[in-house]
Amino acid sequence: MPVDRRALLALPLLGLAAGLLAAGSGADSSIYYALGTLPVLAVLLVEMVRSLRAGILGLDAIAALAMAAGLALGEPLAANIVGLMYALGQFLEDYAHRRAGAEMTALMARQPRSVMRHEACGLVEIPIESVASGDLLLIPRGAILPVDGTLASDLAVLDTAALTGEPMPVRYRHGETLLSGCGNAGETFDLRATTDARASTYARIMDIVRDAAESRAPMSRLADRWSLVFLVITLVLAGGAWIVTGEARRALAVLVIATPCPLILAVPVALLAGLSRAAKLGLLVKSAAVLESLARIRVLVTDKTGTLTLGSPAISEIAGDAEALRMGASLDQATQHPVARALVAAARERGLVLATPEDVREVPGEGLEGRVGGRQVAVGGARWIAELAGAEPPSLPAHDIPPGSIRCAIALDGKPAATLLLHDPPRSEAREVVDALRRGGVERIVLASGDALEPVEAMARHIGADAAHARQTPASKVVLVESERQNGPVLMLGDGLNDAPALASADVGLAVGTRGAAAAQAADAVLLADNLRPLVAAHRAARHARDIALQSALAGIGLSAIGMLAAAFGYLAPVEGALLQQGIDAAVVLNALRALKD
Structure with missing residues (x-):
């Protein structure tokens, strides 16, 4: 049965209050301090047994040793303060988790x-x-x-x-x-x-949301390993002080100031707060590990259509007859791809009667094949259609292709029949977001698209990309992500089925919007809005949370270490050490909660 953290905190607090009142009236206060400590010690021992059965030994062992030693060595006030400190730490951690998860809980x-x-x-x-x-x-x-x-x-x-x-x-x-x-x-x-x-x-x-709330980041697992090292150092220092001086109270003072370690409080609280902050900003991160990885990103590999563009192209030019458009649009009724929707819309605007497609086969990243009215039809990228038909599709008038434009083609019965130019304007925030990511530590921007070279290069110039790769298949995008990893951790940004493999292979895969189920499933994080701006704020929040986690853990460990040395040399009594460590632990948890804010 879960322990009520408020009740656990109330017991040592009542014992401390009763003991202080008794001491003020000249009565024996020891019994009250002890009574306030024993329930906390009992709960802690039960939790330790459960952890040991799971193969986990952490710094809670120091708290148990400190309480037991305080009672045994005639220092019940120190034992009571340790019990109060442990209960307060549990209460603060529970509060932090509830506070940090407020945005997710609201969803x-x-x-x-x-x-x-x-x-x-x-x-x-x-x-x-x-x-x-x-x-x-x-x-x-x-x-x-x-x-x-x-x-x-x-x-x-x-x-x-x-x-x-x-x-x-x-x-x-x-x-x-x-x-x-x-x-x-x-x-x-x-x-x-x-x-x-x-x-x-x-x-x-x-x-x-559920997976993220239960996840643990690599930093948290590293904190566990540091905790075990800290436990060994604490026991060696406490035992050494006792052996050298012969004073058991010095060993007790070392134990109480090392209880509990800020590592086990600060890191998970800060990262969970970062998850909550990212969710509030519009980026749903699937785990604490992803949040930590997002903070370390150095390379952005991004798709073009529907990611850097609005994903709602319209036909601007056609080289071919109406029948080719009708047949291509009829086939494209079988998919919800933005280009397909544009073809269907253009055909209907021209009053063309569409037929029902049959035997449709989708080639991810390339196009569709199938039968319409007994004829074999293929619609896709101009290069792919040229390969299928063995001949180039009809030419469009020569001119500069604006950023976001797409060239596709239609083949009928194995022969090129039409070429279409569709304009998909860039998102208004695309260049702004790329520039902001650069300022936030992203050193390299790479554009990867299945489109032809001209529109891809035009978009690369528009956003200021360091490299542009056109005519990318799903498999080649994966290879590109893997090759870019030599330049640092990679964030892959995409929105469609053809991006799913690359999203899954990147250090962080991020799907834009919630329209692409396959992309969202493969990705590590999802932008809830069909807008790129939340990525910048969430990236900043991830870096903020990771910095605070490190800051809190290192500051807490440093202060504890100084206090432990002072206790070992006799400068801190057990009660003084317990009070000092209680302040340190409360401070690091409250500091970790700063990750909820900018």
């Missing part, structure tokens, strides 16, 4: 438990677990969207702040995609579910 508290579904007999309230793709759901004013879906009504006004940080309500039209976790800030509307509750955007975010 989890928003999860709806039930929803109204349209059925033949009318509206029926069902558990959220019963929602299936295709269900028509009623979303009343103020309700949280339980699953992802498309708007079945004419208009919806959503509060997206919990997912994107956008403070103003956002208006959506019929047929647009709505993400779970947003709140209905307008009138009641109908939602056509496209996922069940388990596969929704919000559910994936909750999984990330």
Whole structure:
């Protein structure tokens, strides 16, 4: 059964108060100090046994030794202060975890438990677990969207702040995609579910939150190893002081000032605070280890389309006839890729009647193949189509290609039929974010895209990249990430299925937005907003949290070491040492909580 940290803190505090009152009236105070200490010692011994069964021995052993030695050597006040110090440390750590996890807990508290579904007999309230793709759901004013879906009504006004940080309500039209976790800030509307509750955007975010809250960073594991070294040093120093001087009270003074070690408090508290801060800024980090890695990033490898661009291209030029466009757009109905959506939109704007595609096969990073109306159709990058057809697709008028432009082509029955130029404008914040990352310690920027060389080079010039690699396949992006690791830890930034392997192979893989399920699943962190600016603030928060963790741990260990030496040479009595260490431990935990702020 979990121990109530408040009750554990109250017992030695009451014992101390009763003992001081007794001492002031001339009565024996020892019994009160001892009674306040024994329950804490008992709880600590039980927790030590559990830890030993799990193969863990930490600095709690010093606290137990200090309390037991204080009682045995006639220093019950020192033992009581150690017990109070241990209970206070546990209380502060518990408070820090609850305070640091407040942003994540707020996300989890928003999860709806039930929803109204349209059925033949009318509206029926069902558990959220019963929602299936295709269900028509009623979303009343103020309700949280339980699953992802498309708007079945004419208009919806959503509060997206919990997912994107956008403070103003956002208006959506019929047929647009709505993400779970947003709140209905307008009138009641109908939602056509496209996922069940388990596969929704919000559910994936909750999984990330839970994993992050339970994770431990390499720095925390290193702190554990340092803790064991510190334990050995403490026992040697305490034993040496006793042997050399013959004074057991000196050994006790060394033990009490070494209890507990700031390492086991400061590091996890600071990193968890950093996770919470990043979540508040709009970057959901999957673990404390990822947060620590993010603070050490030196190389950024980034995708282009949908990552540095808006991901909503429109056709600006076409070399080919309407039939080629109709056939290509018909095939592209089978995917939600931004370029495919642009082709479909262009065909419909021209009044072309689209057919149903069959036997569709997607080649990640290249394009689609399939049959439309009995004809073999392929749509993808111009280079890929040229390789498939054995001939170059029709030429576009020669001119400078603006940043963010994409050249794709269509083949019919194995022959090039059309070439299209689509313009996908760069995000307004792209150059600003790259410059800010450079100022934050990122030394090298590399652009990696499956697009042709011209638009990739144009985008590289726009953001000031150090290198640009065009016509990248998913496999070649992985190779690129691995090769760039020689320049330092690598952050991979992407948004699509073709980026997933590279996201998984990088030191930190970061998916932009929540539209790409595969990218979000492979990534170590997810930008909740479809905007790059939170990355800069979260990178700064990660570095801030790591610096504070190191600062708190090293300062706490340094002060403790000075106090231990002073105690070994007889300059600190056991009670004085216990009071000093209590102040040190409280200070490092409170300092670690600074990671919650800029």
